[in-house]
Amino acid sequence: EAGVVQSPRYKIIEKKQPVAFWCNPISGHNTLYWYRQNLGQGPELLIRYENEEAVDDSQLPKDRFSAERLKGVDSTLKIQPAELGDSAVYLCASSSLGASGAYNEQFFGPGTRLTVL
Amino acid sequence: QKEVEQDPGPLSVPEGAIVSLNCTYSNSAFQYFMWYRQYSRKGPELLMYTYSSGNKEDGRFTAQVDKSSKYISLFIRDSQPSDSATYLCAMTRTGFQKLVFGTGTRLLVSP
Numbered sequence: 001e002a003g004v005v006q007s008p009r010y011k012i013i014e015k016k017q018p019v020a021f022w023c024n025p026i027s028g029h030n031t032l033y034w035y036r037q038n039l040g041q042g043p044e045l046l047i048r049y050e051n052e053e054a055v056d057d058s059q060l061p062k063d064r065f066s067a068e069r070l071k072g073v074d075s076t077l078k079i080q081p082a083e084l085g086d087s088a089v090y091l092c093a094s095s096s097l098g099a100s101g102a103y104n105e106q107f108f109g110p111g112t113r114l115t116v117l
Numbered sequence: 118q119k120e121v122e123q124d125p126g127p128l129s130v131p132e133g134a135i136v137s138l139n140c141t142y143s144n145s146a147f148q149y150f151m152w153y154r155q156y157s158r159k160g161p162e163l164l165m166y167t168y169s170s171g172n173k174e175d176g177r178f179t180a181q182v183d184k185s186s187k188y189i190s191l192f193i194r195d196s197q198p199s200d201s202a203t204y205l206c207a208m209t210r211t212g213f214q215k216l217v218f219g220t221g222t223r224l225l226v227s228p
Binding site for chain 2: 004031033040041042044045048056095104105106107108109110111
Protein backbone atom coordinates (compact mmCIF):
# COMPACT_ATOMS: atom_id res chain seq x y z
CA GLU A 1 0.00 0.00 0.00
CA ALA A 2 1.38 3.39 -0.97
CA GLY A 3 1.97 5.88 1.77
CA VAL A 4 1.31 9.60 1.78
CA VAL A 5 2.88 11.20 -1.27
CA GLN A 6 4.15 14.76 -1.28
CA SER A 7 5.75 16.88 -3.96
CA PRO A 8 8.02 18.57 -4.48
CA ARG A 9 10.48 17.19 -1.92
CA TYR A 10 12.58 20.34 -1.95
CA LYS A 11 11.86 23.90 -3.00
CA ILE A 12 14.07 26.98 -2.96
CA ILE A 13 12.48 30.34 -3.72
CA GLU A 14 13.16 34.03 -3.30
CA LYS A 15 11.14 35.90 -0.69
CA LYS A 16 7.88 37.40 -1.94
CA GLN A 17 7.49 34.58 -4.50
CA PRO A 18 4.53 32.20 -4.36
CA VAL A 19 4.95 28.48 -3.68
CA ALA A 20 2.62 25.49 -3.62
CA PHE A 21 2.87 22.04 -2.10
CA TRP A 22 0.86 19.00 -3.13
CA CYS A 23 -0.25 16.00 -1.07
CA ASN A 24 -1.89 12.72 -2.01
CA PRO A 25 -3.13 10.90 1.11
CA ILE A 26 -3.41 7.17 1.68
CA SER A 27 -6.31 5.77 -0.27
CA GLY A 28 -9.52 5.77 1.74
CA HIS A 29 -8.28 8.21 4.39
CA ASN A 30 -10.91 10.87 4.96
CA THR A 31 -8.86 13.14 7.19
CA LEU A 32 -5.89 15.12 5.91
CA TYR A 33 -3.51 17.33 7.87
CA TRP A 34 -0.90 19.90 6.98
CA TYR A 35 1.84 20.49 9.53
CA ARG A 36 4.82 22.82 9.58
CA GLN A 37 8.04 21.66 11.22
CA ASN A 38 10.65 24.28 11.95
CA LEU A 39 14.27 23.23 12.42
CA GLY A 40 14.75 21.54 15.77
CA GLN A 41 11.04 21.62 16.59
CA GLY A 42 8.12 19.23 16.50
CA PRO A 43 5.43 19.51 13.82
CA GLU A 44 2.68 22.09 14.38
CA LEU A 45 -0.74 21.69 12.83
CA LEU A 46 -1.70 24.26 10.21
CA ILE A 47 -5.00 22.84 8.96
CA ARG A 48 -7.08 19.68 9.17
CA TYR A 49 -9.63 18.49 6.62
CA GLU A 50 -12.38 15.97 7.02
CA ASN A 51 -13.27 15.08 3.46
CA GLU A 52 -13.55 18.46 1.68
CA GLU A 53 -14.23 20.50 4.80
CA ALA A 54 -11.53 22.38 6.70
CA VAL A 55 -12.55 21.59 10.29
CA ASP A 56 -9.56 23.18 12.03
CA ASP A 57 -7.62 26.02 10.41
CA SER A 58 -7.07 28.08 13.53
CA GLN A 59 -3.25 27.90 13.17
CA LEU A 60 -3.16 28.76 9.46
CA PRO A 61 -1.79 32.29 8.81
CA LYS A 62 -4.62 33.28 6.54
CA ASP A 63 -3.06 36.46 5.24
CA ARG A 64 -0.57 34.51 3.16
CA PHE A 65 -1.44 30.81 3.44
CA SER A 66 -4.29 29.02 1.72
CA ALA A 67 -5.22 25.41 1.29
CA GLU A 68 -7.73 23.39 -0.63
CA ARG A 69 -8.82 19.80 -0.82
CA LEU A 70 -10.90 19.31 -3.90
CA LYS A 71 -13.06 16.19 -4.10
CA GLY A 72 -11.85 15.16 -0.67
CA VAL A 73 -8.67 13.48 -1.90
CA ASP A 74 -5.56 15.46 -2.92
CA SER A 75 -4.70 18.72 -1.23
CA THR A 76 -2.64 21.78 -2.07
CA LEU A 77 -1.09 24.21 0.39
CA LYS A 78 -0.06 27.59 -0.98
CA ILE A 79 2.00 30.47 0.39
CA GLN A 80 1.80 33.86 -1.29
CA PRO A 81 3.98 35.79 -0.80
CA ALA A 82 6.63 33.71 0.97
CA GLU A 83 8.68 35.27 3.77
CA LEU A 84 12.07 34.29 5.17
CA GLY A 85 10.40 32.86 8.27
CA ASP A 86 8.42 30.38 6.18
CA SER A 87 11.53 28.24 5.68
CA ALA A 88 10.56 24.89 7.21
CA VAL A 89 9.47 21.37 6.34
CA TYR A 90 5.81 21.12 5.40
CA LEU A 91 4.39 17.74 6.30
CA CYS A 92 1.16 16.19 5.11
CA ALA A 93 -0.51 13.42 7.08
CA SER A 94 -3.70 11.41 6.70
CA SER A 95 -5.88 9.19 8.85
CA SER A 96 -9.11 7.29 8.58
CA LEU A 97 -12.29 8.38 10.34
CA GLY A 98 -12.65 5.90 13.14
CA ALA A 99 -14.83 5.56 16.20
CA SER A 100 -15.94 8.80 17.80
CA GLY A 101 -13.57 9.81 20.57
CA ALA A 102 -10.85 7.36 19.59
CA TYR A 103 -7.47 8.39 18.31
CA ASN A 104 -6.91 7.54 14.67
CA GLU A 105 -3.29 7.00 13.70
CA GLN A 106 -1.87 9.72 11.50
CA PHE A 107 0.46 8.60 8.72
CA PHE A 108 2.97 11.19 7.59
CA GLY A 109 4.47 11.87 4.22
CA PRO A 110 8.18 12.68 3.75
CA GLY A 111 7.54 16.41 3.69
CA THR A 112 8.54 19.30 1.46
CA ARG A 113 11.61 21.19 2.60
CA LEU A 114 11.13 24.88 1.77
CA THR A 115 13.99 27.37 1.75
CA VAL A 116 13.14 31.03 1.31
CA LEU A 117 16.12 33.23 0.36
CA GLN B 118 5.37 27.70 28.76
CA LYS B 119 4.89 25.07 26.08
CA GLU B 120 2.18 22.46 26.56
CA VAL B 121 4.71 19.69 25.95
CA GLU B 122 8.36 19.87 27.00
CA GLN B 123 11.06 17.57 25.68
CA ASP B 124 14.84 17.74 25.97
CA PRO B 125 16.24 18.21 22.44
CA GLY B 126 19.47 16.32 23.20
CA PRO B 127 21.46 15.05 21.44
CA LEU B 128 21.64 11.91 23.53
CA SER B 129 24.65 9.75 22.65
CA VAL B 130 24.85 6.14 23.84
CA PRO B 131 26.88 3.04 22.92
CA GLU B 132 25.24 0.15 21.14
CA GLY B 133 23.41 -2.15 23.56
CA ALA B 134 22.63 0.56 26.10
CA ILE B 135 19.19 1.16 27.58
CA VAL B 136 17.84 4.51 26.45
CA SER B 137 15.31 6.59 28.36
CA LEU B 138 13.46 9.40 26.59
CA ASN B 139 11.01 11.62 28.43
CA CYS B 140 8.39 14.33 28.04
CA THR B 141 6.43 16.42 30.48
CA TYR B 142 3.16 18.14 29.75
CA SER B 143 0.86 20.66 31.36
CA ASN B 144 -2.61 19.89 29.97
CA SER B 145 -4.35 17.36 32.21
CA ALA B 146 -6.94 16.75 29.48
CA PHE B 147 -4.46 14.81 27.36
CA GLN B 148 -5.45 11.14 27.22
CA TYR B 149 -3.61 9.71 24.20
CA PHE B 150 0.18 9.65 24.25
CA MET B 151 2.35 8.74 21.30
CA TRP B 152 5.96 8.29 20.42
CA TYR B 153 7.06 8.98 16.86
CA ARG B 154 10.45 8.25 15.32
CA GLN B 155 11.77 10.53 12.62
CA TYR B 156 14.80 9.71 10.54
CA SER B 157 16.65 12.51 8.79
CA ARG B 158 14.80 13.82 5.73
CA LYS B 159 11.78 11.61 6.49
CA GLY B 160 8.36 12.12 8.00
CA PRO B 161 7.54 10.94 11.54
CA GLU B 162 6.39 7.33 11.92
CA LEU B 163 4.36 6.10 14.86
CA LEU B 164 6.23 3.77 17.22
CA MET B 165 3.72 3.32 20.00
CA TYR B 166 0.70 4.94 21.52
CA THR B 167 -0.88 4.59 24.95
CA TYR B 168 -4.30 5.55 26.20
CA SER B 169 -4.37 7.08 29.68
CA SER B 170 -1.91 5.81 32.27
CA GLY B 171 0.13 2.63 32.34
CA ASN B 172 2.79 0.76 30.45
CA LYS B 173 2.90 -0.70 26.98
CA GLU B 174 5.61 -2.93 25.57
CA ASP B 175 6.46 -3.74 21.96
CA GLY B 176 9.65 -5.67 21.40
CA ARG B 177 12.58 -3.56 22.58
CA PHE B 178 10.35 -0.53 23.21
CA THR B 179 8.37 0.27 26.37
CA ALA B 180 6.16 3.31 26.78
CA GLN B 181 5.11 4.55 30.21
CA VAL B 182 2.58 7.20 31.14
CA ASP B 183 2.25 8.72 34.61
CA LYS B 184 -0.70 11.07 34.44
CA SER B 185 -0.40 12.07 38.10
CA SER B 186 3.03 13.54 37.33
CA LYS B 187 2.20 14.54 33.75
CA TYR B 188 5.25 12.60 32.63
CA ILE B 189 5.72 10.08 29.83
CA SER B 190 8.71 7.93 28.95
CA LEU B 191 9.98 5.73 26.17
CA PHE B 192 12.56 3.08 26.97
CA ILE B 193 14.64 1.36 24.31
CA ARG B 194 16.45 -1.81 25.33
CA ASP B 195 19.52 -3.16 23.55
CA SER B 196 19.78 0.00 21.46
CA GLN B 197 21.07 -0.38 17.91
CA PRO B 198 22.76 2.08 15.54
CA SER B 199 19.59 1.86 13.44
CA ASP B 200 17.73 3.45 16.36
CA SER B 201 19.63 6.68 15.72
CA ALA B 202 16.88 9.18 14.92
CA THR B 203 14.82 11.95 16.47
CA TYR B 204 12.11 10.75 18.85
CA LEU B 205 9.04 12.94 19.15
CA CYS B 206 6.45 12.61 21.86
CA ALA B 207 2.93 13.72 20.97
CA MET B 208 -0.37 13.79 22.75
CA THR B 209 -4.01 14.68 22.29
CA ARG B 210 -7.35 14.81 24.04
CA THR B 211 -10.18 12.34 23.70
CA GLY B 212 -12.31 13.25 20.70
CA PHE B 213 -9.61 15.49 19.26
CA GLN B 214 -7.35 14.67 16.35
CA LYS B 215 -4.96 17.58 16.86
CA LEU B 216 -1.61 16.29 18.04
CA VAL B 217 0.62 18.45 20.22
CA PHE B 218 4.25 17.49 19.71
CA GLY B 219 7.35 17.92 21.80
CA THR B 220 10.47 19.35 20.20
CA GLY B 221 11.97 15.88 19.71
CA THR B 222 15.08 14.30 21.21
CA ARG B 223 17.89 13.41 18.85
CA LEU B 224 19.35 9.99 19.71
CA LEU B 225 22.74 8.79 18.47
CA VAL B 226 23.67 5.13 19.03
CA SER B 227 27.31 4.43 18.26
CA PRO B 228 28.56 0.95 17.22
